[in-house]
Amino acid sequence: MTLRAIALILGVSASVVTVTVGAQSSTLFTFHSNPWINLHFFVRVAARGVPVQADLSEQERAVWAAGVEFYKPYAARDLFDQELLDIKWALRGAEGKLSLEGVAIDSRLRATLERLMPIYQKHWWPAHDRANQAWIAAVKPLIERHGGALAAAVTAVYGAAWPSEPMPVDLSWVGGPSGAYSTGPPRHIIMPSSDASLRGNAALEILFHEASHHWGIVLVSGILEAGKQQAVTLPPQLWHSVLFYTAGELTTREFRAHGITDYVEYSTRANLYTPMCGAGCREKIIEHWTPRLDGKRSIDEALTALVGSFK
Template sequence: MVRHLRITFSCLFMTLGLFLPGRISAAPQSYSVTPLPVFELHSGFWINLHHALYYEARQRKAFLSRDANTTKSAPPTAKSVLAGKGLTDTEQKAWDDAVAYYMLNYADKDLLFTTELIQLKDQLGDFEDCDELSGHKRKFCDAGLPANLTQVLEAAAPVYRAHLWAEHDQANRRWILQVAPLVREEGVGLSERLADIYQTRWPHGKIRVDVVAYANWAGAYTTVDPLRVTISSLDTRNQGPQALEVLFHEGSHGIAEAVQRAIIRECRQRDKPIPRDLWHALVFYTTGEVIRTVLTSPSANSPASRGDNGTGPASSYSAYAVREGLYQRGWKNYLELLQQFWQPYLDGKATFDDAIARMVSSL
């Protein structure tokens, strides 16, 4: 009871702070909720600007590509994230130049698999408390980025800050306020349970989570060395109690190596092709089952378990992979294997090695 009261008053305090008059117009460079167990949640200016530019560059490039295949009329323009924001001609040019730079250099690259973009994301996250990246005003704010990229970002920054950052920051903070009570209440237990399943330890330090308006096509992604999660606050798949599953699914990418190694080992011993996505389907399944068990427990009707918007009860909770139809898009056989051989392991009726061996032998 005491713990629930602490969560309620903490959430109320943060909510009042979020909606104080003038709060949004004076949005700082970054925002984080501390202390929380397991995760460290951030809303940073530069990393949000970066993802907004990447998102629009991808949208424009895809739009131009589609149009090139259908018509030879005047060049079209994809809808900008700043459409209808009343930009001046100078602001519009600065933004268009930045998007053009991203179209040329980054739009064809993947946020998850391109080392250059991973390093850029991490660097921008580290400098979230700086209002510049060049170090002209403060030497410690020199992010060490290529000069032309620094110029592009610093030119686009005033436009983004004036017309869109407050809106994105508010959405990020709202998402953080929604998920923070769930993390505070269930985070330690969930991290210990998942680490035990994967026969490892949860990372000693808190996993940094950068909350952004736009992430990648999946709505969230995780990079390693260092282990960091990026998650979209606007993506409909990441809302309500489901946000907790998305967080722990992404965090599990940092501790599920044992599963990948075991699957590869068993396939080699049996001279079978290594299934490309079995480990990922297993992580989706495991996180979904663990979260569902927690959110359908007798305490699941508490405000924290229902989520910030009160959507519940959690007894109707549907795991992400089921809700989004992942098993119907090529993973149906994996689901059958997981239910038959992995679920007994989750229930304590089989060993890790036996579960993996039986799944692989049935492929």
């Protein structure tokens, strides 16, 4: 196979969408389908014991099995572990490269990924890349239509501004144990393309949910502080529920303003509120946090009232 043919298979597929936020034209996200990132997460999943099927030759099977075995310690570790963050970021820099030469990761890990890549390319990557590209192609028009308004609404709630650099989003056939996740700084979003619940209109909400983690620390610190002052024990995921509600409600409002009236926010559809913050939690968030979405309360006022409802 020629180098050019390999390069075509590896594919450099960064995509950008430029929208208008306020009076300024801005690129909110860049989208990537990078085989090194995809392979890393795919082997990690296989090393956790999730069956991955393909018609491998005997030799391929032996190489693949050794790679999966090597990945077991990585699979057991948390994705927010510093080394795993560094690996992900380093592989991001290998987008479009044929080898991992010069990529700052452990040399045995590098050799393992390079050995596995031809097998991954042959048996899985074409389908994974297609799913990634389909996800990107489907979300682009949604961002063009709604991204500017949503970015303005979401950042206003957090009293923030969209970063001057676009947020990079890597599509991966499989993501973390709970799917999409966000790390940073530097901010980086992993979005699983195999998860059907994150497709369609929900893709837009989940992008803005993940982006909101950029500012979510104000919810963590604000809820912690209000909890101390009022001596209330709070569900640890209350801040995350507020973050879910904010992106979900603002996306629902944006769709409704454009005549899409049947959109149901992700966390309601996935029944996340009760496991995250208890029975009746969503109603409390609606009552006490919605005034913040409407610009009628400061973050502190809204969180103080919300925390008070858990007494």
